[in-house]
Amino acid sequence: MSFMGSRSTRRNYGKMRSAVTAVAHERIDLLLGQAVETLPRDPKLATRYVGLAKRISTRTKVRIPTEKKHYLCKNCGQPLIPGKNARIRIRSGNSRIIISCLSCGTIRRYPYRKLEQLPRFSMKPYITLPSPSRRKSRTN
Numbered sequence: 001m002s003f004m005g006s007r008s009t010r011r012n013y014g015k016m017r018s019a020v021t022a023v024a025h026e027r028i029d030l031l032l033g034q035a036v037e038t039l040p041r042d043p044k045l046a047t048r049y050v051g052l053a054k055r056i057s058t059r060t061k062v063r064i065p066t067e068k069k070h071y072l073c074k075n076c077g078q079p080l081i082p083g084k085n086a087r088i089r090i091r092s093g094n095s096r097i098i099i100s101c102l103s104c105g106t107i108r109r110y111p112y113r114k115l116e117q118l119p120r121f122s123m124k125p126y127i128t129l130p131s132p133s134r135r136k137s138r139t140n
């Protein structure tokens with residue numbers, strides 16, 4: 001009995017689960033958007049929006065996308081806007097992107113890879129896996 005198009009979630013607890021996930025995704029997106037919008041006017045409110053998004057994430061086990069998470073300060077909880085309350089520097093020597101929160105001074109470093117190094121469209125990992133046919137021939 002599958003009515004809804006099966007959204008490929010990591011943990012699929014059936015219809016209820018996917019409904020909860022969909023709403024949580026939407027709410028998190030909305031809250032983070034509002035947080036960025038309200039930051040210049042009211043940093044406290046922006047922090048509150050981020051906190052709510054984080055709480056929804058932990059309660060529902062819906063992850064905040066990593067690229068968005070990088071722009072949330074882990075210390076003070078503010079949304080980080082480059083040029084406003086965040087500074088971004090790239091260290092090409094050790095392939096790190098450094099995001100500093102200018103309101104509390106927290107610095108976070110994330111590794112990055114060059115675009116051409118990302119094996120996004122490569123089938124290589126699947127090809128290099130040991131094939132079962134080879135193992136079979138060895139036992140025979």
Ligand SMILES: [Zn+2]
Pocket residue numbers: 073074075076077078101102103104105106
């Ligand atoms: Zn901060």
